[in-house]
Amino acid sequence: MRSVVSICVVVGALIFVWYLAAVSLNSTWALDKAKRAGLELGTKELILDTWSQEKPKLPAPHQVASELWKTTVEKKITSKRSLIFHSWITLSSTLVGFLIGTSLGILLAIGIVHNNAMNMSVMPWAIASQTIPILAIAPMIIVVLNSIGVQGLLPKAIISSYLCFFPVVVGMVKGLRSPDKIDTDLLHTYNATNAQKFWKLRLPTSMPFLFASLKVGISASLVGAIVGELPTGAVRGLGARLLAGSYYGQTIQIWSALIMAAMVAAALVGILALLQKVMLKRMGMT
Amino acid sequence: MSPKISAKSVDLTFSTNDGPVDALKDVNLDINEGDFVSFIGPSGCGKTTFLRVLADLERPTGGTVEINGVSPKIARESRAYGYVFQAPGLYPWRSIGKNIKLPLEIIGLSKHEQSERVKRVLKLVDLQDFENKFPWQLSGGMQQRASIARALAFDADILLMDEPFGALDEIVRDHLNEQLLDLWKTTSKTICFVTHSIPEAVYLSTKIVVMSPRPGRIIDFIESTLPNERPLDIRDSSEFISISQRVREGLRSGHSYE
Structure with missing residues (x-):
């Protein structure tokens, strides 16, 4: 209950600041327009004008909200104007990329933990890979894959997985190495094989680390999918909405796509958090 | 008869x-x-280290150790011993029954054999009704009993126990000591038991090894004259007290050179 109240207070404060900022950013245009029409604007008219422009520098919250309403509830989800349609496009490549990235990350972590050569060699490369700006490498990936005939969802998913594998590697390496000495010693006295040690001890022990990484990974995946839609001039997906919005100065469209992306990210992380809670409780690890 | 476990001029030096x-x-x-x-001595006397050497968890830097006439490594690979640690070391994601099955799964016993053994050892440590409970649902003493059951399920004829009751209160400890003696008598296992409690060592053992630190070494070896049948009140007998005194003197002499 208290957390609900505090969340509402914070959101309320943000919206309040947002309205103030809309007034100050959009007033120049409103005054300009009035001057050209030879009108004098009172304070009240000025404020109302800044909150209802067609292409404001900063759209007011209710403008974004009504745009969101119009493009989700009032549109069929098969329509190209439906934000749900665009969200699904982005979400599907996010999920595929998340799957690829997570699998790759877990496999690399297993290799690093079990093989000294991989331990020495893979980690520096994994770190180096993350120092390259994704915006620089995303067009290359799309162009290269396109030239070998891979198009559509997969190139975007690969950009997602490029961002997503890293937190999984780091988390899982730590997680797979986290069993207590006594637990490892116990398996040693049973003369357990490495595979048995992995399945019966290392993997279960790494679960809290895995979930922490997955939460970071899935939001990185979403960012990757959106970034992957920008350089291709894609016509579908949240990234495409952002791009189209910026071409035509449709700030309301940009902001509603941004809010949508944020909600999708929150939902994805929320689902993982719930899964984490249930799973770790069942495993007695909370 | 050749000894079950034999250590000859064993040295172990840690580089720190x-x-x-x-x-x-x-x-x-x-x-x-x-x-x-029983191995008794102050902390740092090497009693746990010696047990770990027997278990092939540490390698000695000199001398030889033989278990059943072979090296500790080969003994471990042939699963010659069960080991009970200071902490229960139960895996929290496994129920008590599943924890006890852990070594059995690793050896690769049939499912049927696994459940048979779980039933048997849970009965031995008096935890029949707890097979499907999880470790956090059990008290510390019960958890330690479960970990002993796990070592017993392994059914090796040597049991290595590293201060298994160190973290428990006196009453629980007495009870577990009695149970352990019963177990030893009914299963006729060879037990090596590390402790720093004099009454525990004297009450349980047929032989007491008194150790001293810096360097870790054996300073006294006592063959107990107590009968195999040991009710708890044997601890008030004069024989018990005189053995306790000898242990205490050994421990004191080990400290005197400091």
């Missing part, structure tokens, strides 16, 4: 940042089949 530490120095010991041997 402050230079080498002699954890064990010239340790010689023979343990026969069916012995209940």
